[in-house]
Amino acid sequence: MSEMADEPGHPEGDPGVPPRDRDVIRRARIDESCRGPVMFFILTAVVWLLVGTVLAIVASVKMHSPEFLANLEPLTFGRVRPAHLNTVIYGWSSLAGIGVLLWLQARLCRAPLRFHRLLYGVGVLWNLAVAAGTIALLTTHFNSVEWLEFPVWTAATLGVGFLGVMVVSLDVFRRRTKHHIFVSQWYLFGAVFWFPILYVLANMMIHLGMASGIAQATANWWFAHNVLGIWFTPIGLAAAYYFIPKVLGRPIHSYYLSLLGFWTLALFYNWAGTHHLIGGPLPVWLTTVGTVASMMMFIPVVTVAINHHMTMVGHFQKLKYSPTLRFIVFGAMSYTLVSVQGSLMALRTVNETTHFTHYTVAHAHLGMYAFFTMAMFGSIYYLVPRLLGREWPSATLIRVHFWCTATGIFLYFSGLSWGGWRQGEMMNHDTVDFQAIVDYLIPFLWSRSFAGILMTVGHVAFAILLWKMWRGKEPTGEPALFPAKGAPKREEDSLHDRPPESKREESS
Amino acid sequence: MNRTAVLLAGVLLTVASSFVGLVVIPDWQLDPLAPVQAPDGTMQPQKPTGSVAEGRAIYSELGCIYCHSQQVRPREFGADQARGWGDRQTHPVDHIYDAPPLLGTMRTGPDLANIGARQPSRSWHHLHLFDPETTSPGSIMPPYRFLYDPVSRDGAGPPETALDLPGEFDDPDYWWVPTDRAEALVDYLLSLDHSYPIDDEL
Ligand code: HEM
Numbered sequence: 131m132s133e134m135a136d137e138p139g140h141p142e143g144d145p146g147v148p149p150r151d152r153d154v155i156r157r158a159r160i161d162e163s164c165r166g167p168v169m170f171f172i173l174t175a176v177v178w179l180l181v182g183t184v185l186a187i188v189a190s191v192k193m194h195s196p197e198f199l200a201n202l203e204p205l206t207f208g209r210v211r212p213a214h215l216n217t218v219i220y221g222w223s224s225l226a227g228i229g230v231l232l233w234l235q236a237r238l239c240r241a242p243l244r245f246h247r248l249l250y251g252v253g254v255l256w257n258l259a260v261a262a263g264t265i266a267l268l269t270t271h272f273n274s275v276e277w278l279e280f281p282v283w284t285a286a287t288l289g290v291g292f293l294g295v296m297v298v299s300l301d302v303f304r305r306r307t308k309h310h311i312f313v314s315q316w317y318l319f320g321a322v323f324w325f326p327i328l329y330v331l332a333n334m335m336i337h338l339g340m341a342s343g344i345a346q347a348t349a350n351w352w353f354a355h356n357v358l359g360i361w362f363t364p365i366g367l368a369a370a371y372y373f374i375p376k377v378l379g380r381p382i383h384s385y386y387l388s389l390l391g392f393w394t395l396a397l398f399y400n401w402a403g404t405h406h407l408i409g410g411p412l413p414v415w416l417t418t419v420g421t422v423a424s425m426m427m428f429i430p431v432v433t434v435a436i437n438h439h440m441t442m443v444g445h446f447q448k449l450k451y452s453p454t455l456r457f458i459v460f461g462a463m464s465y466t467l468v469s470v471q472g473s474l475m476a477l478r479t480v481n482e483t484t485h486f487t488h489y490t491v492a493h494a495h496l497g498m499y500a501f502f503t504m505a506m507f508g509s510i511y512y513l514v515p516r517l518l519g520r521e522w523p524s525a526t527l528i529r530v531h532f533w534c535t536a537t538g539i540f541l542y543f544s545g546l547s548w549g550g551w552r553q554g555e556m557m558n559h560d561t562v563d564f565q566a567i568v569d570y571l572i573p574f575l576w577s578r579s580f581a582g583i584l585m586t587v588g589h590v591a592f593a594i595l596l597w598k599m600w601r602g603k604e605p606t607g608e609p610a611l612f613p614a615k616g617a618p619k620r621e622e623d624s625l626h627d628r629p630p631e632s633k634r635e636e637s638s
Numbered sequence: 639m640n641r642t643a644v645l646l647a648g649v650l651l652t653v654a655s656s657f658v659g660l661v662v663i664p665d666w667q668l669d670p671l672a673p674v675q676a677p678d679g680t681m682q683p684q685k686p687t688g689s690v691a692e693g694r695a696i697y698s699e700l701g702c703i704y705c706h707s708q709q710v711r712p713r714e715f716g717a718d719q720a721r722g723w724g725d726r727q728t729h730p731v732d733h734i735y736d737a738p739p740l741l742g743t744m745r746t747g748p749d750l751a752n753i754g755a756r757q758p759s760r761s762w763h764h765l766h767l768f769d770p771e772t773t774s775p776g777s778i779m780p781p782y783r784f785l786y787d788p789v790s791r792d793g794a795g796p797p798e799t800a801l802d803l804p805g806e807f808d809d810p811d812y813w814w815v816p817t818d819r820a821e822a823l824v825d826y827l828l829s830l831d832h833s834y835p836i837d838d839e840l
């Protein structure tokens with residue numbers, strides 16, 4: 131029984147209302163409580179996605195055509211490139227991640243979000259901080275510490291702002307109306323603690339000089355690896371664990387596998403960061419620890435893959451009509467791929483070739499784009515209609531979005547993986563002249579720019595869709611599913627479905 | 639203990655232990671490192687000061703690190719040493735004064751850990767920064783012309799520091815003169831020389 135349901139005179143508490151309708155009303159109230167703040171996070175995230183995309187294209191073109199916009203210092207490659215990374219990481223990925231995290235947590239806790247003003251405050255603060263930080267990267271001095279380039283005052287603002295997210299999500303967690311904690315909730319619960327701890331400690335060690343010399347480099351990669359592994363990854367996985375069963379209307383394959391997957395991830399991801407420094411100037415034991423932890427990562431990755439696959443088995447035809455499922459499953463499969471690839475890249479023999487090359491950049495986009503970004507797209511397709519009470523205005527635009535981003539990232543990844551691997555091989559043969567390597571790479575760098583333009587088209591289609599949703603006044607009625615044989619009238623995950631996760635889970 | 643407490647404890651312990659293991663312990667293990675005496679009697683590495691320190695900041699804010707590493711890998715690992723990028727693996731001692739160390743993770747361009755020893759010519763670096771094509775045809779390194787000031791050719795001869803641009807790159811209207819930032823950046827590049835021996839194995 132929910133808290134609200136006990137309110138006198140409330141329909142949920144009214145014994146005359148059938149339980150199923152009570153569920154619908156309860157969910158509608160939770161969505162209502164998320165509408166303002168969650169939409170704020172998502173809409174501003176997409177603005178940053180567009181800004182980050184423009185910066186990405188500029189950086190990409192500069193790599194094969196260095197004279198492009200060469201005479202303005204703010205647009206030099208070495209400034210645009212960190213501006214790309216920081217806008218897509220702290221702007222797009224983190225803001226979208228926070229929006230999805232809050233909504234998922236409220237839904238799973240079956241309790242409405244509170245403290246709206248605090249959330250708006252945090253949202254405004256983050257946006258201002260990311261904007262100021264990005265302008266600083268383009269125009270003033272910054273320390274090129276990868277992933278932590280933002281000035282200290284920007285970092286401090288982001289860190290303090292995040293406390294608001296923590297308060298709100300823990301508040302809703304405390305008020306959860308079911309004793310049982312779903313898999314997705316563990317990941318989300320972990321993520322809201324992990325991000326601020328990582329971010330604040332890393333900034334202190336590096337920018338406030340609390341560590342010195344090489345220890346700053348290990349702090350750097352402890353952070354940069356963990357921010358992927360225990361901030362973005364848990365949110366992406368929580369979304370996959372929620373939406374796959376939800377859209378299919380069937381339980382997650384195994385509760386115990388989920389449990390194993392969560393704890394091994396928490397244990398091993400944390401220790402893997404030094405695989406970014408293989409061959410570098412640090413005591414060998416440190417990189418060995420990183421390699422071993424990376425190998426152990428096979429355990430959570432394989433358990434998650436089995437769990438998701440077994441849930442999907444026999445239901446792949448649903449990919450034909452559900453946009454949410456299409457993006458989420460694309461993301462979940464990419465997660466397995468990027469992690470298996472990552473574990474192999476952490477082997478000394480493989481890293482010897484790939485470390486300093488575009489192969490790493492391809493892996494980076496397989497992770498942050500094909501996995502995380504696609505998972506966020508899928509989540510947004512599900513939750514925005516529920517928050518706004520309208521359906522997506524155009525299945526064609528959704529299709530453009532999916533196919534441009536999917537083929538774009540495929541091209542991006544395959545081009546740079548191939549080129550990057552050869553780059554590494556040539557670099558390891560001292561008989562190959564350095565300039566020959568540069569020449570060899572140029573066509574691959576062009577292929578990335580081309581892929582980037584495709585992805586940009588997809589992002590613009592997505593932004594138009596969101597804009598129409600946001601501005602739309604009337605409910606549009608019919609849901610935007612891809613017409614296919616056997617498509618239901620409504621996406622299975624309509625307001626009238628069952629609770630998201632398994633019977634098996636609930637009985638545990 | 640209830641479930642939430644177990645979850646919270648697990649979440650905090652996993653991250654705290656890795657912080658201690660991967661950051662605090664290395665910091666403590668490497669803290670006693672001190673400069674070594676080079677064969678010429680100087681203590682190495684030297685703390686960057688004056689224009690070298692300024693140049694280092696400029697290297698950082700122009701993002702050279704996104705294309706250049708500053709770390710030589712062990713002899714049997716890759717071809718770093720065979721390419722002449724250094725005679726020994728980079729050691730933590732080389733970075734005791736670096737806050738932060740500019741190790742880099744990308745080699746779109748060559749490693750620069752010992753560029754001062756490999757390319758000691760000031761004028762080469764200026765020409766290369768002004769337009770990499772002048773010295774390295776086909777280079778995809780960005781030109782840093784904004785670090786140089788144009789001086790009209792109306793007056794007398796070239797200013798003392800004007801770049802001596804080769805044939806096709808010569809500008810008929812202007813002399814190009816390094817700004818203070820360009821001079822500091824080159825000072826920093828010339829200071830990058832870790833060729834002093836270190837016995838200690840990693
Ligand atoms: C088992 C899981 C994983 C392992 C063992 C792993 C391992 C690695 C390794 C060895 C590198 C190369 C470091 C180098 O040579 O410079 C790397 C880079 C990277 N990985 Fe992964 N990876 C994993 C999963 C992921 C996931 C899920 C994501 C995204 C959410 C991701 C995103 C990245 C990024 C962005 C980089 C580039 C970092 C940089 O240089 O700036 N990885 N990873």
Ligand code: HEM
Binds near residue numbers: 190222490503581
């Ligand atoms: C329009 C599509 C995109 C293009 C063309 C693009 C292009 C680029 C380029 C040129 C770089 C610099 C690589 C280098 O230094 O050699 C880069 C780095 C990076 N980008 Fe993107 N990007 C795109 C979208 C994204 C998105 C949406 C994300 C994240 C959500 C992302 C995350 C990253 C990361 C993490 C790096 C650092 C990689 C590393 O250090 O290894 N990118 N990207």
